[in-house]
Structure formats: C-alpha cells, structure tokens
Amino acid sequence: MKSYLDLIPISAKVHKKQSRMTKVCIVLAVFLVTAIFSMADMEIRSQQLQAIKGYGNWHAIFTDIDEEEGAMIAARPEVNVSGWYGYVGEKAKYTVSGKPVSVAGVDNAVFESIFPTKLKEGVYPTKKEEVVLSQNAKIALAINVGDTIALEHSGVEPVRLTVVGFMEATSKMLSQDSYTLLLTTEGFRTTMPKDLYKSQFMVQLSRYCNMQKVISGITQKYQLTTKQVAQNTALLGMIGQSKDNYMLALYSTAAVLFVVVLLAGILMIASSLNSNVAQRTEFFGMMRCLGSTKKQIMRFVRLEGLQWCKSAIPIGISMGMVVVWILCAILKVLSPGYFAEMPTLGVSLIGICSGIAVGILTVLLAAKSPAKKAARVSPLTAVSGNTNSIQTTRAAADTNLFKVDISLGIHHAVASKKNFLLMVASYALSIVLFLCFSTAVDFMHHAVKPLKPWTPDLSIISSNNTCSIDRKRMETLQDNPHVKQAYGRMFAYDVPIKIDGQDKVINLISYEEHQFSWAKKYLIEGSINDVIERNNKVLVVYDSATNLHVGDTFSLNCETGQKEVTVAGLLSSSPFDREKGVETVICSEETFQQLTGKRDYTIIDIKLSNSATEEDVNVIRSLAGSNTRFSDRRVGNHEARGAFYSMALFIYGFLVIIAMITIFNIVNSVSMSVSARMKQYGAMRAIGMSDHQLVKMVAAEAVTYSVIGSLVGCILGLPLHNFLFEQMITSHWGDLWYLPLGPLGVIVAIVLITSILAVHNPAKRIHNLSIVDTISAQ
C-alpha cells in the first residue's frame, strides 16, 4: 500500500455485496441512459432515412428566382449542393407510347445528392436529348438503354429522346402506375414549354450551419415571399433544424424526456451511494479515528465511486448498445429493404457519451453528499462500538396503528427523510418516465398507420371506374400459384336513393367473403351474415350525419329500376374515402348484381405469396388487360410497414426498458435496504421475531416506498403526460387528453407487484443468516 487510497480496492473486496449492489445501480442507470438515447438516435436516423426516401435530401426550395440569384445562393459557403429543378406532372398530358408520363429536369449533382431515387441502370443524361426513365417504364413500355422514345403531346411535334438509364420508381409512381422521365436541366428547359412549370432552385445546406438563419437570410436578401420558399419540414425536423411550431413542440417534448431520463439515472445512483455509505459509518469513523481528515474521507468516497464506474459504465454501455443492435437487427429482419442503409452494429456516439457522462457526473455529484456525511462521522462512533443505536432516529415508530412488524417496516421506510425522499423519487420517476414515454404510443398511432389486413400488394383498377374488369380475370388470378388472395369489388357511384321521402345518393360497393370477414371487426350493430346470406340486405358505414339504422329500408333508383334494400348492419368505418352527403353502402356480389345488373369488377386487389418474383408480377400485369390501371403498392406497403415497425419497436422498446429498470431498481433498493439493517434483523430474531414477521416488516417497508412513490409518480406524471400529449397530439390532431389508465395501471402494478416479490430473496437471506453471527458482529 502506497497511499491510503489503496484501501479502496481492499474495502471493495470486503464489502463485496454492497459494492456489487451499488455497481448494479450504476450499470442500470448507465444502461437506461445509453439505451434510450441510442435508441432515440437510431430512431432519428431511421426517420431521417425515411424522410430522405420520401421527399429527398433537400432543405429548401426557392421558386421563381433568376439565374443570377441562383448562382449567388449556390456560391454561399453554407450551401452543400444546389441546382435547378423543374417538374411537369401527368396532368399536362405528355405521353410515351400512349402512356401518360411526368417529366422532371435536374442536373446530375442534384440527382445524386438530393433526389430520393437512385440510378438503377445506365448513366445520368449529360446531353439535352438524353433521358432517364423510372424503372417501371422499362417493363411496361418495353424499353432498354440505348432505345429512342418519343415524348408526345397533342398538337406538338414529338420530341425524340435517347434512353441512357433507368432510375428507381418511387412508391407513388408504382401505386399510381405512372412513369417519370428525367432530363438534364438544359434538356428540360428546351423540351418543356415555360408556362407548364415553375423553375425551382433546390438547396441542400451544410449539416452544421443554422439552416433557419441561412434560409431567412436568403429570403430577406432576395426579397422573396413566403410562397417562394419551401422547406423540407420532415427532414429539418429530424435534424433539429426546424422552426415549425409542431417540430418545436416535439423538441420540447424530447427535452422533457431527456431531463426525466437523466433524473431517473441520477436518483438511482444517488440513493444507492447514500445507502452504501450509511452502512459504513463505523468504517469511516474508524478512518477518522486513525487520523483521516474530512477531506481525505470525501476523496475516498469519491474515488470509490469512480472505481465502481470503471467496470459499471462499460457494462452499462455495452448492455445499452447490445439492446440497440438487437432492435436494429429485428428491424432489418422485419423490413429488410427499407432499413438496408441502417447499420446493424451501429454505434450511437450520443448514446455512449450520455451514458458515460451520466455515470461519471452522477457518481461524482451523488457521492458529494454521502462523502460529506461520511466525513461528518465522529471518531467516537468507531470507538464506542455502538454505532447501530447511535444511528440517527429522531422519532419513534407508531406501534398503535399497525402491528409492530408492519409499523417498524413503515418506520424504516420513512425514518430517514433523505433516504425516503431518494427512494420515493426514484420509484416516482420510473412512473413518470413510463407515463411520459407512453404518450409516444399515442403519437405513433396517429403518425404512422400500420398496414390493414386488406391492404393489397397489387391492384387492377378499371381506368374509368366502371364495372369493366372481366370476372373471368379474377378466376385466372386466383389460379395463379403466386397469388395468395385475389378479391374484387364492384362499384356503383352516386346511386340515387329515396329514404323517408328524401332524395340522397349512395356509393354501392360489393364485398366477397374475405372483405366481409375483415369488416366484422368494424361491425357496431346488426349482422354481417345476414348480408352475406340474404339478398337485398346491406351494410351501411356509420357517419355522424347518417340517417340510416339497422332495419331501415330504402329504395334505390338503379338502371334496372326501383329496388328496395334493408339495412342489416352498421360498420364503424371502411377502407373507402367518403364524400360529404354520400353514404357508403356495402352488399354481397349477388345483391349487387340483382340491383345493378352488373357482373364485372371495378377493382381487383391481389395479395402475393412470399415466393412471388418480379417476373410473376409482370405476368399479372400482363393479365390486367387494356382499359385498366395497374397499381403496384409493394414499395409503398414496405415503406408503411417499415415506418410502423421502426417506431413501434423503439417506442415499445423504451417502455420495456423503463419497466425493466423499474423492476431492477426496486429489487436492488429492497435488497440494499435489507443489507443495511441485517444486524438489526439479527437482534430482532434473537428477541423472538419470526421469519414471517421479518418478511412482513421488509414488505411493509418496500410497499411504503412503492405506494408513496406511485402516488407521487401519479401526481407528477399525469400533468406531465397531459403536457406532452397536448404538445404532441392535441396540437396536431386535435384529440383531447385522456386519463392514461392503461399505462398507469401497468406501471403501478409493476411497481407494487415487484416490491412485494422483491422481498423474497432478502427474506431468504435473512432466514439463512445465523443470529449468533449477526449479534456477535456487533
């Protein structure tokens, strides 16, 4: 031993159990912070990827500025990439081989750095007569690199363009069965008439500048109106550069959560250190007795804390990282294409740094007060040999209210105000944390919609929305081994009806067995079977203005004449958009045929089997025939699924981690509390306290912490939940705050049940303890 500080590892060995418990607390706190911050970091990265894939990697677009202004903006040091962008949509009625197309013009730098799609084949056009097409056009229009296409428009000479490559088709292009041509800016400006588009200047700024300041600087300098400036709110929001009110509300939510997570970490470590030092009063008294100054004792406690950090912080960080890796791996398995760019073994510097900072700073801060406490221990304490009885109690336990074991348990919990405060605060914070993060579940359900069971992969849609897709085509599709399910609907739009003497219109839609079974979930009144089995029975989709009820009969004015139907069921919602004043009425195919005389479908939805390849899709596309639109929703579904999975996984991940931390924290706290009183329990057993009474006493202590902790947690957590809910949900979707009984019940139940179960192990320890050893230890 060269210094008195060398005593630290020796002391740690002697007090192995206490040290282990304190280390566990540090590990848990670091794990909590690392996991939550890393997960948040990864989620933000995933959302950034999604925002870039959805809207492109631009930050601002300036419309109607001149070349010179564009060049000036491009020359600004904060601008990473910039360039001109022009777009003419399908509505302009440009066609290639008779198919409507949209045309965009952009230079290569912008395409590479800003565009959400990437080149799949060939090269980017460099000449004005060269063109890149969306990948879906390659098959649909049977074009290859090197071919020449004619861009046609009525009354204008066709423009001949050479295909030099193909780019990815976005989900929107695929689902709308539209094709995009991409030209160079020069090519676009030469080919497209000026009155068809607005010239836009796309800008991607440096990640490290104050983007809002730069954008408003440009706006002011060139005296642009607000209409001339567009921002990529989703992306700016994800990189913390948005001034959008809603994004600001989300930032304040994140800040609140950040503080709560930090507090939870700090409190866990603080209460553990406090309890650890309290147990070693005698030891510090002995040190003082042997000549240690107060400063030396404080240094000892601080260094001891840091010593624990040496192993606890890496363990906590590793655990946090592993959890995030597992989540990322799950995401990649669930949605491989969508999260391809997300690293499975990604390292979140933010998470790691927060973990380390919380570990070290908290230990130093938390050690401050126990260190002072330790330094205050009088040398007399050590020599009197009677530390236990000298310890601190200021008021006696009230043995009149409850039996003595329970009274003592409650008193043990509340006797030391500081310890009580720390314990209650750490329990309460778990509840606050859980409640706060549970608002994210509501947010997720509003922000990202999961795929419904009826969402198809492909749809064949009548181009004029009539019942014109041959019924036989459905049979052919159903026979295709790569089609898992195919189901059609017939539509009759704006059918006049008469109800209670009033004239109204309805959209009549036919369902088959699959669609009826999916609709069952939404049945609020009546019977779906009646509609399936009996003719002239219909389902009506509920609307607050709906006058139709189960049992009502109304007459339809169909092409085949006046027909009467009866409402057999009411649905709460349906997959169809509705126009105001137009009821959605659903019936069986037989009823539809009887009412309208139509047999063919308006739309056929197809769900593919997992083995279906691109070629199989092409075969199905070829079956679609003329006068139809072929909508490929696979990429869109993939994106929706990916977005939902990523958010759900992270949000539920947060909740599970908070619940786990709560459980570990309670188990550890109860265990530490028992360790601190082991000697006293020995004496009580000697006097005649039974094991059962001891368990009751410890349980009473644990339950006191958890009941008061739960109460305080509710008192603090509910207003905070309200605040976050209003910031995240009410402000955006208008939903009013509700009492979160579900999450509250879950976390309070976890706290209460865990505190009762946490008594089990310490009780076993007390039971196995020799009374003689504990008494003679004094």
Added chain:
Amino acid sequence: MEILKVEKLCKTYGKGETQVNALKDVSFTMQKGEFAAVVGESGSGKSTLLNCVGGLDNPTSGKVYLEGKDLFSMKEQNRTVFRRRNIGFVFQSFQLIPELTVEQNIIFPILLDYQKPDPALVNEVLEVLGLVDRRNHLPSQLSGGQQQRVAIGRALITKPMLILADEPTGNLDSKNSQDVMDLLVKASRHYQQTILMITHNMNLTSSVDRVFRVTDGVLVDLGGIRE
C-alpha cells in the same frame, strides 16, 4: 422446581485439523428463581453455551430442556415463538430497536405476539428499572447504563422461564455495572426469575446463587458463592 436441564451438550466448529470443540458434554440443571453465573476466559465457550441454551445456535449434539420441553425437537418457527415467550435475552451491546421508545422496546416481545401489554405490569417494570420519566425516550437519548436497563426490562416483561444475560455489564462503567447487577438480583428475588449470566468479571459473581466455570468447552459447577 427444575426449569432448565442441559444434557451432554456438544458444539463443534470446523472439520479436520481446524476442528474446535467449543462445548464438550456440558450438563447442568437450574431451579426456578436461581441466579447462576458462567465465568471463563475469552474463547472458553461460555457464549457458545449461552447461545445454545437460548436456541440461537444449534448444538452438534445434546439436549436442552426448558420446563421439560426439548428446545431442539421443535421446528424453527415454533422455537422462535417459544423463545419469544419463555426466554429473555440481555446482550452486551443492548440490541435495542433504535426506532422504538423505551416503553415500546420493553413491550416489544409482547407486541411480537400481537398481544396487548398490561399497563400495570409495564409501569411496574419501568419503576423497578427507574425509567418512568424516560419511557418516551429513544435509545439514542439514553446513557449506556439506561439502555442496558431497558434491555433488562424487555427480558423481564414476558416473565420468561429463563433470562440469559451475555456480559450484561461488558459495555458499562463500574457504577452502571453495579446498578445492572442490582437489577438482575432484584429480578431474581422479586420475580423469582431464573437467570443465567455470562461474565468474565469474578467480582460480579458475589451476588449470584451459583457459579459455573467453563474451560476449553468443559463446564465445572463451582457451587454456590452467595451462601
């Protein structure tokens, strides 16, 4: 009337070369109201004897009967309750519950039995102990001598068959030691209380009925001293 009967009590710690025979075939009896002291050097086995007699420690072999009941044939739970009701302990380091007042500490064994204490008895004990005006004080507000008096009160309150006192004066100065001894003698005479006390202070044995000496785990009855 025979209260305590100890029969061939042995206690062995460790195995092989490290084996220590702390008690070797110890046998003795005590009559009701008898006040006996066990003396011996440090490590002679006197505390082990007391712990085994009190049911705090299990002997390797031998029997301990209290009013004819075999202490070690009982299940642990029953033994705990039996100990609570029939054996009072006075420890060197008092072992008071710091969160309970003087009065609560004294009635603690009764409270553990979920019974209501008899206020008259409590007052009487407090008076005997000279702690009436301290009844609502916490142990931390008392001197060592006063704390030990509370411990004696706690041992007396259930009117147990046997009080076991392990160096009750070990932490006290001579004045407080004498007070504690006077109290124990008073308890023995006044309440006909059987007391077995361990001490290494031979001076204290002058006021007891009988003295045992333990040397290397062997108990020798030195007979009565007071007489």
